[in-house]
Amino acid sequence: MQEVKYDTEDRIAALATAWSPSALAVIRVTGPGAVEALAPLFSRPSALVEAKGHTAVHGHLVDQRGKVLDEVLATVFRAPRSYTGQDSVELSCHGSLPGLKRILAALTGEGGQRGLFRPAGPGEFTLRAFMNGKLDLTRAEAVQELVAARTETAQTLALHRLSGAVEQRIRTLANRLLDLTALLNIQLDYAEDDVDTVPVPLGLLEEVRAELALLAASFQTGRVYQEGVRIVLAGRTNAGKSSLFNQLLKEDRSIVSDEHGTTRDWLESWVSLGGLPVRLFDTAGLREAEGVVEREGIRRTHELIEAADVILYLVASDEGPNDEDRKFLDLWSHDARLLPVLTKTDLLTPHFQGSELTGAVLLSSKTGVGLSDLESAVKARVPGAVRSGPEGPVIDSLRQKNLLDRAIAALDQVKEGTDLGMPLDMVALDVKEALDALGEITGEVTTSDILDHMFSRFCVGK
Ligand SMILES: Nc1nc2c(ncn2[C@@H]2O[C@H](COP(=O)(O)OP(=O)(O)OP(=O)(O)O)[C@@H](O)[C@H]2O)c(=O)[nH]1
Ligand SMILES: [Mg+2]
Incomplete structure (x- = not known):
C-alpha cells in the first residue's frame, strides 16, 4: 500500500461534535502515546497515565500555565482496542464555544506555538481505523453515510453497511472467484500432463455475476435515500x-x-x-x-x-x-x-x-x-424506493458502484473467453481483474489517491 497524504503515526485532536452550544461536547485525541501526551494538561496526570483502557477518569483540563479550562470526563482507550487502533482519549467537555476554543488551543497550540496534538483533518480518525485494520473501506464509507443519513430508512441502511453487510457479501463472492482461480491454475499447471480438463464452471460464474449485479443495482436505492x-x-x-x-x-x-x-x-x-x-x-x-x-x-x-x-x-x-x-x-x-x-x-x-x-x-x-x-x-x-424493508445490503457509494460494474464486465469477459475457447491463462486474467475490482471495494487493493479522495469528504473529528 502506498503512502497516504495524512501522517497516520503522529498525534491528532479534533472536536467530534457539532460546533454549537450544547450540554456536552466531545473532543477526541489519538495517536501513539496520546494518553501520556495529554497528561500535562490534566489536573490528575498520574490517574490518567495509569488508567486502563475503556475506563473514565474525572478531572480538569488545564492550560500550559495550569489555568483551569474545563471540568471533564476523560475516557481512555488503549491500543489496539480503540476506534483508530491507537491510544485514544475522548474528552467529554461542557459544550460552551469559548470553552471549547480554549481547550482546542491548549491541545493544538496557539500563537504560532506547536501544540501537543496536530489539528485533525477530515476523516482522519476513520482513516487510521482503516489503516490499522479496524474496518474495511465499505464500513469506513458507511461511517460517513451514517452521519449524513436524512431519514430513518437511510440511517438503517447505513447502519447495515457499517455492520459489514456489504463487506461480507463482497468477501463471499471474492472467495468463490478464488476457488475458480484455483481450479484454473490446477489445469494450467498440469496442462502438459494427462489430467482430465475440467471445464470452467459457468454456473458458478453466472451466480456470482447475478449477485454482483444485484448489489450494483441497489445503488439506485442508496442514492434515493441519501x-x-x-x-x-x-x-x-x-x-x-x-x-x-x-x-x-x-x-x-x-x-x-x-x-x-x-x-x-x-x-x-x-x-x-x-x-x-x-x-x-x-x-x-x-x-x-x-x-x-x-x-x-x-x-x-x-x-x-x-x-x-x-x-x-x-x-x-x-x-x-x-x-x-x-x-x-x-x-x-x-x-x-x-x-x-x-x-x-x-x-x-x-x-x-x-x-x-x-x-x-x-x-x-x-x-x-x-x-x-x-x-x-x-x-x-420512485425507482429504488423500498416498500417494506430492503432484501439485501444496499450500497450508497459511486466508488463501490463503479468497481462492481468493473467486476461484472470482467466476468462477462470470462464467459465470452470460455465460449470462444480462449486459452485458460487469458481467462484466468479476467478472473483476476474481477478479483482486483472486488479487492478495491473493501480496500485490500488501494492507492493513496483513492484514500485521499474518499476521506476528504468526511467530517472533521470522524
Ligand atoms: N375543505 C377543505 N378545504 C381545503 C383543503 N385543502 C385546502 N383547502 C382550502 O382551499 C383554499 C386554498 O388552499 P391553498 O392551500 O391555499 O391552495 P393553493 O393551491 O396553495 O393556492 P395558491 O397558492 O393560490 O395557488 C383554502 O381556503 C384552504 O383552506 C381540504 O382538504 N379540505
Ligand atoms: Mg399556495
Missing part, C-alpha cells in the same frame, strides 16, 4: 397545494387562503414520506397571471416541474378539472413522473367522483384521509 427525491406540488390556484405542503411538513410554513394566487414564489422543505427523504416544493398556482410578479412565479413553477422526480398535479374535488387542468394532464400523461391528486375530498359531492382523473390519489389535507395512499403512490413512482 440524495432525496424532488417532489413538486403543482396545479391551479386554490387547488390546495400549500395546504398539502403544510400537512406533509406538519407545520404552517406556507400561507393558505381562499384567495386565488396566494403563493407567488416557491417554497422548499425536506420531509420524510414514509422514510423516503423528500425535497418538497410548494409553487405558485397556474393560471393566466395578473401581473409581472405572478408571471415570474408561474415561470418558476414550470421550471420546477421540469426538474422534478415526481409531479403531484392537484385538482380540487369541489371544482373538478377545467380545460387548463385537462390540457396539463394530457400533455404530461405519458410522463411516468406525473401523479394526479384529487384534493379536498371532504368536500366531495356524490355527483362528482373524480372519474376524469384516472389513477389519481384522493386525499383531504383537512382530515388527513388519503395521505398514506399518497405515500404508497409516490413510492411506486
Whole structure:
C-alpha cells in the first residue's frame, strides 16, 4: 500500500461534535502515546497515565500555565482496542464555544506555538481505523453515510453497511472467484500432463455475476435515500397545494387562503414520506397571471416541474378539472413522473367522483384521509424506493458502484473467453481483474489517491 497524504503515526485532536452550544461536547485525541501526551494538561496526570483502557477518569483540563479550562470526563482507550487502533482519549467537555476554543488551543497550540496534538483533518480518525485494520473501506464509507443519513430508512441502511453487510457479501463472492482461480491454475499447471480438463464452471460464474449485479443495482436505492427525491406540488390556484405542503411538513410554513394566487414564489422543505427523504416544493398556482410578479412565479413553477422526480398535479374535488387542468394532464400523461391528486375530498359531492382523473390519489389535507395512499403512490413512482424493508445490503457509494460494474464486465469477459475457447491463462486474467475490482471495494487493493479522495469528504473529528 502506498503512502497516504495524512501522517497516520503522529498525534491528532479534533472536536467530534457539532460546533454549537450544547450540554456536552466531545473532543477526541489519538495517536501513539496520546494518553501520556495529554497528561500535562490534566489536573490528575498520574490517574490518567495509569488508567486502563475503556475506563473514565474525572478531572480538569488545564492550560500550559495550569489555568483551569474545563471540568471533564476523560475516557481512555488503549491500543489496539480503540476506534483508530491507537491510544485514544475522548474528552467529554461542557459544550460552551469559548470553552471549547480554549481547550482546542491548549491541545493544538496557539500563537504560532506547536501544540501537543496536530489539528485533525477530515476523516482522519476513520482513516487510521482503516489503516490499522479496524474496518474495511465499505464500513469506513458507511461511517460517513451514517452521519449524513436524512431519514430513518437511510440511517438503517447505513447502519447495515457499517455492520459489514456489504463487506461480507463482497468477501463471499471474492472467495468463490478464488476457488475458480484455483481450479484454473490446477489445469494450467498440469496442462502438459494427462489430467482430465475440467471445464470452467459457468454456473458458478453466472451466480456470482447475478449477485454482483444485484448489489450494483441497489445503488439506485442508496442514492434515493441519501440524495432525496424532488417532489413538486403543482396545479391551479386554490387547488390546495400549500395546504398539502403544510400537512406533509406538519407545520404552517406556507400561507393558505381562499384567495386565488396566494403563493407567488416557491417554497422548499425536506420531509420524510414514509422514510423516503423528500425535497418538497410548494409553487405558485397556474393560471393566466395578473401581473409581472405572478408571471415570474408561474415561470418558476414550470421550471420546477421540469426538474422534478415526481409531479403531484392537484385538482380540487369541489371544482373538478377545467380545460387548463385537462390540457396539463394530457400533455404530461405519458410522463411516468406525473401523479394526479384529487384534493379536498371532504368536500366531495356524490355527483362528482373524480372519474376524469384516472389513477389519481384522493386525499383531504383537512382530515388527513388519503395521505398514506399518497405515500404508497409516490413510492411506486420512485425507482429504488423500498416498500417494506430492503432484501439485501444496499450500497450508497459511486466508488463501490463503479468497481462492481468493473467486476461484472470482467466476468462477462470470462464467459465470452470460455465460449470462444480462449486459452485458460487469458481467462484466468479476467478472473483476476474481477478479483482486483472486488479487492478495491473493501480496500485490500488501494492507492493513496483513492484514500485521499474518499476521506476528504468526511467530517472533521470522524
Ligand atoms: N375543505 C377543505 N378545504 C381545503 C383543503 N385543502 C385546502 N383547502 C382550502 O382551499 C383554499 C386554498 O388552499 P391553498 O392551500 O391555499 O391552495 P393553493 O393551491 O396553495 O393556492 P395558491 O397558492 O393560490 O395557488 C383554502 O381556503 C384552504 O383552506 C381540504 O382538504 N379540505
Ligand atoms: Mg399556495
